Amino acid sequence: MSGPIQTNVETLRVRAGELFDAMEWPTPSEEEWRRTDLGRFPFDDYQVDDERSASTTILEDWSGRDLFPESEFAAAARFEAGVCVGASGLDSLGESGAILALSNEDVRDLGDELPGPGANAFEKMLETTLGRIDNRVEAWHYRGELHGAVLYVPAGVEIATPVLLDFSEKGQMALTAPHVFVILESGASVQLIVSLTTSESDRLLCNSGIHASVAEGARLELLVIDDLGSETTHFAHRRATVDRDARFTQFEAHLGGSLVKSRSEAELAGAGSEAYLNGVFFGDNGAHLDIRSVQTHLAPHTTSRSLYKGVVAGSARTIYQGLIEIDEEATQADAYLTNNNLVLDDGARSDSIPSLKIRTNEVKCSHGSTTGRIDQAALFYLMSRGFTRDAAQSTIIEGYFEDVAKRGGPLAIASVMGAITRRLAGRAA
Amino acid sequence: MSTQTPSIEIEDYKHGFSDPDRSVFKTRKGLDEDVVRAISDLKGEPEWMKTFRLRALKTFYKKSMPNWGADLSNVNFDDIYYYAKPEGEQQRNWDDVPDDIKKTFDRIGVPEAERKFLAGVGAQYDSEVVYHNIRADLEQQGVIFCDPETAVREHPDLVREYFGTVIPFGDNKLAALNSAVWSGGSFVYVPKGVEVDIPLQAYFRINLESFGQFERTLIIADEGSFVHYIEGCTAPVYATDSLHSAVVEIIAKPGARVRYSTIQNWSGDIYNLVTKRAIAYEDATVEWVDGNIGSKRTMKYPSIYLMGEGAHGEVLSIAFSGKGQEQDTGGKVVHLADNTTSVITSKSISKGGGIASYRGLVKVEKGVRNVKSRVVCDALILDDQSQSNTYPYMEIDSDDVSVEHEARVSQISEDQLFYLMSRGMSEEEASAMIVNGFLDPLVKQLPMEYAVELNRLIELEMEGSVG
Numbered sequence: 001m002s003g004p005i006q007t008n009v010e011t012l013r014v015r016a017g018e019l020f021d022a023m024e025w026p027t028p029s030e031e032e033w034r035r036t037d038l039g040r041f042p043f044d045d046y047q048v049d050d051e052r053s054a055s056t057t058i059l060e061d062w063s064g065r066d067l068f069p070e071s072e073f074a075a076a077a078r079f080e081a082g083v084c085v086g087a088s089g090l091d092s093l094g095e096s097g098a099i100l101a102l103s104n105e106d107v108r109d110l111g112d113e114l115p116g117p118g119a120n121a122f123e124k125m126l127e128t129t130l131g132r133i134d135n136r137v138e139a140w141h142y143r144g145e146l147h148g149a150v151l152y153v154p155a156g157v158e159i160a161t162p163v164l165l166d167f168s169e170k171g172q173m174a175l176t177a178p179h180v181f182v183i184l185e186s187g188a189s190v191q192l193i194v195s196l197t198t199s200e201s202d203r204l205l206c207n208s209g210i211h212a213s214v215a216e217g218a219r220l221e222l223l224v225i226d227d228l229g230s231e232t233t234h235f236a237h238r239r240a241t242v243d244r245d246a247r248f249t250q251f252e253a254h255l256g257g258s259l260v261k262s263r264s265e266a267e268l269a270g271a272g273s274e275a276y277l278n279g280v281f282f283g284d285n286g287a288h289l290d291i292r293s294v295q296t297h298l299a300p301h302t303t304s305r306s307l308y309k310g311v312v313a314g315s316a317r318t319i320y321q322g323l324i325e326i327d328e329e330a331t332q333a334d335a336y337l338t339n340n341n342l343v344l345d346d347g348a349r350s351d352s353i354p355s356l357k358i359r360t361n362e363v364k365c366s367h368g369s370t371t372g373r374i375d376q377a378a379l380f381y382l383m384s385r386g387f388t389r390d391a392a393q394s395t396i397i398e399g400y401f402e403d404v405a406k407r408g409g410p411l412a413i414a415s416v417m418g419a420i421t422r423r424l425a426g427r428a429a
Numbered sequence: 430m431s432t433q434t435p436s437i438e439i440e441d442y443k444h445g446f447s448d449p450d451r452s453v454f455k456t457r458k459g460l461d462e463d464v465v466r467a468i469s470d471l472k473g474e475p476e477w478m479k480t481f482r483l484r485a486l487k488t489f490y491k492k493s494m495p496n497w498g499a500d501l502s503n504v505n506f507d508d509i510y511y512y513a514k515p516e517g518e519q520q521r522n523w524d525d526v527p528d529d530i531k532k533t534f535d536r537i538g539v540p541e542a543e544r545k546f547l548a549g550v551g552a553q554y555d556s557e558v559v560y561h562n563i564r565a566d567l568e569q570q571g572v573i574f575c576d577p578e579t580a581v582r583e584h585p586d587l588v589r590e591y592f593g594t595v596i597p598f599g600d601n602k603l604a605a606l607n608s609a610v611w612s613g614g615s616f617v618y619v620p621k622g623v624e625v626d627i628p629l630q631a632y633f634r635i636n637l638e639s640f641g642q643f644e645r646t647l648i649i650a651d652e653g654s655f656v657h658y659i660e661g662c663t664a665p666v667y668a669t670d671s672l673h674s675a676v677v678e679i680i681a682k683p684g685a686r687v688r689y690s691t692i693q694n695w696s697g698d699i700y701n702l703v704t705k706r707a708i709a710y711e712d713a714t715v716e717w718v719d720g721n722i723g724s725k726r727t728m729k730y731p732s733i734y735l736m737g738e739g740a741h742g743e744v745l746s747i748a749f750s751g752k753g754q755e756q757d758t759g760g761k762v763v764h765l766a767d768n769t770t771s772v773i774t775s776k777s778i779s780k781g782g783g784i785a786s787y788r789g790l791v792k793v794e795k796g797v798r799n800v801k802s803r804v805v806c807d808a809l810i811l812d813d814q815s816q817s818n819t820y821p822y823m824e825i826d827s828d829d830v831s832v833e834h835e836a837r838v839s840q841i842s843e844d845q846l847f848y849l850m851s852r853g854m855s856e857e858e859a860s861a862m863i864v865n866g867f868l869d870p871l872v873k874q875l876p877m878e879y880a881v882e883l884n885r886l887i888e889l890e891m892e893g894s895v896g
Contacts, residue, residue, distance in 0.1 A: 352821075365837070367836050
């Protein structure tokens, strides 16, 4: 089925641009955007740094050890302000047949080095991606200056150690669009860590995307840590298509930021596939975090679980919108969704909206949601053991988050818990 | 297990008969200021009520239809009769009700019900209440139970104080519509400390085709009082759709308890778009028991505003959605005071391609302390063409709360079926029994006669559902 490649990153950008022109910015009359009103959002104030794209790529050896001292990575790459500044392991990864392609001067070339089947899979993924754009913010993401990577793992290849992609975004009033494409062919397996940090002082807008295609019997573990500065606006578009008997596990941490709107969708497209979406979110001060997870069951005998835990403090507002959707074809689907929210301060606000849309009867489907304050008995217990109130509170919150973080593995615990402890210490100070 | 398409036919609807149109006055189809003025003039209303209607009409024009929930694209506001006055005057003696209408209500069983277990009965036929009666001893204690037109005439101070305060006409398009063209309904006032020990009942019947029934109910339970109000609804089956759009307002003063039960069994051509809201003051309790069996589309979310400390709200919602039906129901509770509690329980069943959706809200306002709320939704889907949706919203603006929600969607368990069938039941009987058991916790909350009626309705709906 090989033919000339019709769709590449350049055509994606052009067609997304056409969609962008045809669409309006989302308004609160659309359910998904009802609680995040972009009516007055100064989209035009944010600009892509033209000099950035012209600057020369410096590819130093970067192992990721400064982020995760204890870990070995199969390959690692670091982007600063949209430019790839360091990488390692690309060649050794290549020996297994897997490819980590990085955008450098010209993002339009991204993915050019993929071999025949990989190029086809990438083209198919770009087509799917285009077909799914349903709002102007997402169209905007693709139309702009993308930077990022394509991770391709061919059939049957299992990568033993994780792959790390680190994005560090900065620039006053900068508009950045990091993107990661992940393609796993049948039976492939890999763990990918995407770390996104933004400058604490710069007011910037990060419009990010991660799209994964997990073919038959493949295993993808995705760990995404967004550790954002207090002036950052973050729009995140994440989707994984999971094929027959494949498994997709995602852990995402949304920490900080002033305005965050994120959607993670797992599409169970093949019979017997599984998806596990886990997440933590933490909003403090005046932050507004609107986090959505979607479990879409399209095929029979599919299983999905979501667990999202949030903490909201100060005068922040968090919104969790979860959806389980079971298509008519998805008989014997088994889905569960849990959302827990801790409200630390009066003045903080937490909305929880777990929804179910069920189109067939042979299913097991449920959700649970709780919102409350810190267990006062636990707080009292710790304080009676000599903890200060703040220390006791931090300890309880750490335990609360750790329950989810451990589903992301040791790296999630290390990075997420570190960031949370830092944020809690900042609160107490 | 073979699951065949259930075959609930519209013939199964036992209230589907209709009587000839004997209306003595009917406005023309469609809605404008003249129609509203005509309704108001016919009722001989005071100027303030007419003004209220006209202002509501303007709001109705301005507001847009909800862009969520059930599919309402076929509702044509220009193709509806907004008012029809049946023959005869309102009676307190059943024998004086015109024969046709009497026969209708006899067939539904209203007078029998009154004799047996009701403290008072109101019966509305199209736009007007044809019969209203209340037990003499309650009347002596100062309990008022009449239609709102009578209340406007005889108790204008009470009406002006409370009418439209819980649900202002600007609340939504359909509340505005009701406020403009309302006719009939009930007005209930229970004085301080009076407990109405057996229920009051209102019965709503639509007889005409392409008709809109817009009754208006206002219940005021003064301090420490108790009342249980029950409404039932039926209509004949026609080819074109009718609209039922009621507004129900409840005010539960400190320490009062109000229970409002609905068994909605409209025929399958009725759009049932109802706004129901209650205010509960200190230590008051409001309970909505809301059973939705009939109608083509229902959108109804009984709500409770807990305004006073210690107030408690409960919503029990039952929905059965069969062929061609969409039940978009649920409940809302807004916690506006400290130490308030609420429970929402929803049970829904969908079959034969029906859509049952739970839509609910729990909201805790800023700074409100010690709030507990629990929401549980259970849904049964009986075949692979039917749908079930759950849309719960929890908006928490306080740090001193405990809000829990859980929902489950499942089918009838094969283990349960197998067990019952091994005990000699047919699959149909077994399914009906499981469905009844599923609803049991809610049915128990109803007075016995209603529980029996509801069970019977469900059995009727379940007939022929498995092959």
